[in-house]
Amino acid sequence: MSARTDLLLSIADDELILGWRDSEWTGIAPFLEEDVALSSIAQNEIGHARALYELAAAELGTSADELAFDRRPAQYRCAPLVQLRRLEWARTIARRWLYETADEIRLEELKGSDDGELAGIAAKMNREEAYHRLHAEMWVDRLLASEEGRRRFFEAVDELWPYALGVLDEGLRSELRRRVEERLGRELPAAEAIERGRHEPELVELWDEMTMVRRSAPAGARW
Amino acid sequence: MSERDESVAQSHEVTERAVWRALGEVPDPEIPVVSLVDLGVVKAVEIEGDRVRVDFAPTFMGCPALEVMQRMLAEKVEELGVEAEVRVLLDDSWSTDDITPEGREKLRTAGFAPPAPRPSGTLELVQLQRGFRCPYCGSTDTRLENLFGPTPCRSIRYCESCRQPFEQFKTI
Numbered sequence: 001m002s003a004r005t006d007l008l009l010s011i012a013d014d015e016l017i018l019g020w021r022d023s024e025w026t027g028i029a030p031f032l033e034e035d036v037a038l039s040s041i042a043q044n045e046i047g048h049a050r051a052l053y054e055l056a057a058a059e060l061g062t063s064a065d066e067l068a069f070d071r072r073p074a075q076y077r078c079a080p081l082v083q084l085r086r087l088e089w090a091r092t093i094a095r096r097w098l099y100e101t102a103d104e105i106r107l108e109e110l111k112g113s114d115d116g117e118l119a120g121i122a123a124k125m126n127r128e129e130a131y132h133r134l135h136a137e138m139w140v141d142r143l144l145a146s147e148e149g150r151r152r153f154f155e156a157v158d159e160l161w162p163y164a165l166g167v168l169d170e171g172l173r174s175e176l177r178r179r180v181e182e183r184l185g186r187e188l189p190a191a192e193a194i195e196r197g198r199h200e201p202e203l204v205e206l207w208d209e210m211t212m213v214r215r216s217a218p219a220g221a222r223w
Numbered sequence: 224m225s226e227r228d229e230s231v232a233q234s235h236e237v238t239e240r241a242v243w244r245a246l247g248e249v250p251d252p253e254i255p256v257v258s259l260v261d262l263g264v265v266k267a268v269e270i271e272g273d274r275v276r277v278d279f280a281p282t283f284m285g286c287p288a289l290e291v292m293q294r295m296l297a298e299k300v301e302e303l304g305v306e307a308e309v310r311v312l313l314d315d316s317w318s319t320d321d322i323t324p325e326g327r328e329k330l331r332t333a334g335f336a337p338p339a340p341r342p343s344g345t346l347e348l349v350q351l352q353r354g355f356r357c358p359y360c361g362s363t364d365t366r367l368e369n370l371f372g373p374t375p376c377r378s379i380r381y382c383e384s385c386r387q388p389f390e391q392f393k394t395i
Contacts, residue, residue, distance in 0.1 A: 043287065131346075
């Protein structure tokens with residue numbers, strides 16, 4: 001597999017699995033606006049995954065659906081950050097915000113790629129992700145505005161920080177640290193990244209649920 | 224140019240216009256008052272003999288109607304008796320700035336505030352919080368209720384004047 005396909009699948013898997021995790025709030029988010037917001041974000045992340053899978057599929061001679069649903073859990077390349085099961089709200093926001101901050105760094109890098117297809121898709125994704133970032137930033141402001149919100153948000157960021165580092169290649173991690181520390185006005189603990197390639201047991205459970213319908217009709221189903 | 228070349232060139236021109244005219248009848252499946260051509264998402268039409276290729280840009284990549292739109296465009300072209308290929312462009316070639324003036328007017332009539340122009344730099348929340356005009360009563364005393372709405376391309380706003388919630392096409 002080429003380095004390009006490997007990269008496409010890593011980002012696609014991040015977006016698919018995070019989209020799935022976000023969708024777990026549908027119907028039970030703290031209030032209606034957030035229910036709509038997280039459902040919409042989830043839909044869009046999964047749309048990004050589909051587009052990235054299509055590029056990878058063209059190279060591998062397969063289809064986006066096969067890449068999304070027919071691999072074994074161990075073959076997914078998503079960062080452990082997105083695998084974690086639905087977290088309580090402060091941690092959900094911390095994960096979204098850390099992911100979007102990392103993803104922006106990654107997309108900025110890709111937009112400058114010599115590969116026109118990659119640069120084009122990154123530019124498109126980046127415009128759409130701007131709304132996800134606005135949403136996350138709005139929540140960071142809101143949490144930082146109260147003592148309890150601050151405490152719970154900082155706890156969540158510290159806990160998820162090693163996972164957040166694992167979203168990016170090593171060369172981009174210092175930039176992530178710089179942005180996160182600047183925004184929060186505090187230093188982050190020294191941490192070892194939890195790397196892509198590790199599979200949390202929660203991913204297997206998610207995979208089981210996500211692929212259940214497809215596995216139940218191996219010859220394909222018509223609705 | 225020989226006489227024969229000229230006639231070929233001419234018939235292509237006519238056909239291309241016919242294709243655009245046909246595509247102009249394909250409604251947006253979720254906001255049917257505007258056509259996909261009004262939205263500016265049909266980027267190019269290329270004709271080679273009896274094969275027509277249409278380049279189409281999604282508004283948002285997470286748009287659930289993507290495949291439906293692709294199929295509707297292809298079927299419309301095929302009605303002209305040619306083969307159709309609809310290619311989805313996965314790049315930044317479409318912006319809400321490409322919505323035609325007629326398209327913006329149709330959106331307004333249907334109760335959607337048209338999008339603000341694409342900013343030159345980063346999109347800021349404050350730009351979206353400004354008082355956009357209510358499509359029902361025309362007041363600018365409106366506020367952003369939710370960045371997200373029923374589809375990825377829409378936000379929810381609220382008019383303080385006529386107390387009517389309304390949707391706005393997101394700037395992209």
